[in-house]
Amino acid sequence: MPGRLGGSRRAAIIAIGALLGACPVQAQPAKPAPSRPNIVILLADDWGFSDVGSFGAEFATPHIDALARAGMRFSNFHVAGSCSPSRAMLQTGVMNHRNGLGNMPETIPDEHRGKPGYDTVMNHRVVTIGELLQAAGYRTYLTGKWHLGSDAARLPHARGYDRAFSLADAGADNFEQRPIEGLYDKANWTENGKPATLPKDYYSSRFVVQRMIDYIEEGRASGKSFLASINFLANHIPVQAPDSDIARYSAMYRDGWTALREARAKRAAALGIVPAGAAMVTMPTTPDWRKLDADERAAAARVMQAYAGMATAMDREVGRLVAHLKVAGDYDNTIFVFLSDNGAEPTNPFASLRNRLFLGLQYDLATANIGRRGSFSAIGPGWASAASSPLSGYKFSAAEGGLRVPLIIAWPGHADIRAGGITDGLAHVTDILPTLTELAGVAGHGGSWRGRAVEPITGRSLVPMLKGGAGSVHGDAPLGYELSGNAALFRGDYKLVRNLAPTGDGQWRLFNLKVDPGETRDLAAAEPDRYKRMLADYRTYAKANGVLDMPAGYTADEQINRYAFEQQGKPRLIRFGLWVGAFVLLVSGLIWGLRRRRRAKSGWALSRR
Structure with a gap:
C-alpha cells in the first residue's frame, strides 16, 4: 500500500532526525519555503449550515473549529442546492449554467438533455x-x-490535477468498493484517469486524507507549493461511520x-452566526416526532448517531x-478552505415500498446495524431540518437551508486573514477561485486560455472581507x-426565491436575510x-444564462427515482425477465420431454398388446 509505505518513510525520517538531533552536527542552511502559499480545500458532502461546532453543532468537530479560530467564518455563504453544480462553480469561478451543470445527470428531465448549459x-x-x-x-x-464527468477527457487528471484518486459518481459505500445499489452498477473510482481498486481496510474519510498525504510527500522534493483538493464522501448517503x-x-x-433544531438555533445565535432570536419555520415535510412509535424513534436516533x-x-x-502539515513545516504557509457542497440531504430512500423491498435485499437494515458496514441509511427530512437550523429548507431547494452552508478560510498567522472573525456579508461559491488566486499571487484569465475563448470568471475575490471589511x-x-426549477435572486440584504414541490408551491417570495435568515416573513x-x-433582475439573469423552465409536475426526487429505474431498475427487470423466461422455457422443455417419453412408452405398450 502506498499509504503504508509513505507512513513508514515519514516515521523513518522522524526517527533519523531525532538521532541526529542528539549528535553534534554542522548546521545546514534551512531550505527556503515555497514563495507561494500551499492551498488545502476541504469539501464536505451534504453538511448542513449548523453541522460544524463553530456554527452550532452539538457533535465534535474540534479540528475544523480550530481552523475557524485561526481564520474567518462566513455566515452568509451560498452554494447550489445540489453537489455537482456547486463543485463545478468551486472549480471554475463560473456560474453553473455556464460551466455545463445547469442540471445533474441524476436530476435532469429528458426535455433538457443536450440543451446549452x-x-x-x-x-x-x-x-x-x-x-x-x-x-x-x-x-x-x-x-x-469528483462527480463532474467520468470520461477520460473530463476526469480530474485531464482537468489540471497532476495526481488524482477520484470517484466519478454522486456517492458510494464508505467501507468497500461498492456503489449506491440501485443507482449505479459499480463504484467508479479512478487514479490518474485509470480504474483503481480500493484497499481492504478502506474507510472513505481516512483514505482520501491518507492518499493526499502520500501525494504531498511524493512530490515534496520538487520544492513547489501544492494545491490539495480533498473531497470527502461524508456525510452523503449512505450514512456510515466506524463503530x-x-x-x-x-x-x-x-x-x-x-x-435539536431549537437547540442548534440557540447555539448558532450565541456564537454570533445568526441574529439572536431569529425566527424559524417548521418544514411541511418534517414528521412529528411525537407520533413515531418506539421502534421508529430508536431507528431514527441511531441514524443521527x-x-x-x-x-x-x-x-x-x-x-x-x-x-502532518505542522510536522512538515507547511502549516503556517497553507491556506485552508472548508465548506460543504450544499445543505443537508432530506431524501428518505425508504419512502416507497419498491425501494424498501429492493434495499432490504441488498443491505442489512436492522436498527443495530445502522451506520455500520453493510448498512444503508439516511437522516431524512426530520434530521435534515435540524442540520440546517435555523434555516428553512435543505438540499435540492433554493431555500437558505439548501444554499447557505458553512465556509471557513484560514491562513494561520497571516495578516491577510483576521483570525477568529465572522462576516455576515453575502459570499458565493464562485468567489473561492478568485480569492485563492489573489492570495496566491496567481493570475486568473480574462476569458481566454491557451489561445481559445473560455467563460470569464464571474466570482469576486473575498480578500476585502477576509481582512475584516464590512459588508459584501x-x-x-x-x-x-x-437549479431544477428552484431559483433565487440575491441583492444586498434581500433575497427573492421560488421553490417547487415538495418544499414550495412555485410562488416567488421576498425576504430580508439580514434580519430574517429563516425566511419566515414574506415581504x-x-x-x-x-x-x-428583483423579479426583473432574475429574468435578466435567466435569459443571459439560458435557464429553461421545468416540465409540469417535475420534482427532483421523482426524477432521481426515474433515473435509478432507467439506469439500474429497468436493466435488472429485463435480466430478471430473461432469467424467468429461460427458466420457464427450461421447465416447459422438461415437461414436454417427460410427456413425450410417457406418450412414447404408452404407444410402445399398446403395440405390444
Whole structure:
C-alpha cells in the first residue's frame, strides 16, 4: 500500500532526525519555503449550515473549529442546492449554467438533455483552479468525490490535477468498493484517469486524507507549493461511520429533530452566526416526532448517531492532515478552505415500498446495524431540518437551508486573514477561485486560455472581507441562481426565491436575510417595488444564462427515482425477465420431454398388446 509505505518513510525520517538531533552536527542552511502559499480545500458532502461546532453543532468537530479560530467564518455563504453544480462553480469561478451543470445527470428531465448549459458534466469552456495553479508552477492533487464527468477527457487528471484518486459518481459505500445499489452498477473510482481498486481496510474519510498525504510527500522534493483538493464522501448517503464514532453518541438524539433544531438555533445565535432570536419555520415535510412509535424513534436516533459519528470521523482526518502539515513545516504557509457542497440531504430512500423491498435485499437494515458496514441509511427530512437550523429548507431547494452552508478560510498567522472573525456579508461559491488566486499571487484569465475563448470568471475575490471589511464584495449587485426549477435572486440584504414541490408551491417570495435568515416573513406585498425590480433582475439573469423552465409536475426526487429505474431498475427487470423466461422455457422443455417419453412408452405398450 502506498499509504503504508509513505507512513513508514515519514516515521523513518522522524526517527533519523531525532538521532541526529542528539549528535553534534554542522548546521545546514534551512531550505527556503515555497514563495507561494500551499492551498488545502476541504469539501464536505451534504453538511448542513449548523453541522460544524463553530456554527452550532452539538457533535465534535474540534479540528475544523480550530481552523475557524485561526481564520474567518462566513455566515452568509451560498452554494447550489445540489453537489455537482456547486463543485463545478468551486472549480471554475463560473456560474453553473455556464460551466455545463445547469442540471445533474441524476436530476435532469429528458426535455433538457443536450440543451446549452445542460451538459450534466463540467464542460470544456471553463478553466479549473487546478489548471490555473498547475500553469503557475503548483503541484496539483485531488482525492475523493469528483462527480463532474467520468470520461477520460473530463476526469480530474485531464482537468489540471497532476495526481488524482477520484470517484466519478454522486456517492458510494464508505467501507468497500461498492456503489449506491440501485443507482449505479459499480463504484467508479479512478487514479490518474485509470480504474483503481480500493484497499481492504478502506474507510472513505481516512483514505482520501491518507492518499493526499502520500501525494504531498511524493512530490515534496520538487520544492513547489501544492494545491490539495480533498473531497470527502461524508456525510452523503449512505450514512456510515466506524463503530467507535457511532458509540460516542449512543446516548444522544432521543428527544428528536424538533428539539435539536431549537437547540442548534440557540447555539448558532450565541456564537454570533445568526441574529439572536431569529425566527424559524417548521418544514411541511418534517414528521412529528411525537407520533413515531418506539421502534421508529430508536431507528431514527441511531441514524443521527451514525451521522454525528461520520462527521466526527471526517473531522479527525482533517486533524491528522493538519498535524502532518505542522510536522512538515507547511502549516503556517497553507491556506485552508472548508465548506460543504450544499445543505443537508432530506431524501428518505425508504419512502416507497419498491425501494424498501429492493434495499432490504441488498443491505442489512436492522436498527443495530445502522451506520455500520453493510448498512444503508439516511437522516431524512426530520434530521435534515435540524442540520440546517435555523434555516428553512435543505438540499435540492433554493431555500437558505439548501444554499447557505458553512465556509471557513484560514491562513494561520497571516495578516491577510483576521483570525477568529465572522462576516455576515453575502459570499458565493464562485468567489473561492478568485480569492485563492489573489492570495496566491496567481493570475486568473480574462476569458481566454491557451489561445481559445473560455467563460470569464464571474466570482469576486473575498480578500476585502477576509481582512475584516464590512459588508459584501457583491454590494448591491444582483446575483442569480437556478437549479431544477428552484431559483433565487440575491441583492444586498434581500433575497427573492421560488421553490417547487415538495418544499414550495412555485410562488416567488421576498425576504430580508439580514434580519430574517429563516425566511419566515414574506415581504412581497409590503415592498412591491423591490419585488418587481428583483423579479426583473432574475429574468435578466435567466435569459443571459439560458435557464429553461421545468416540465409540469417535475420534482427532483421523482426524477432521481426515474433515473435509478432507467439506469439500474429497468436493466435488472429485463435480466430478471430473461432469467424467468429461460427458466420457464427450461421447465416447459422438461415437461414436454417427460410427456413425450410417457406418450412414447404408452404407444410402445399398446403395440405390444
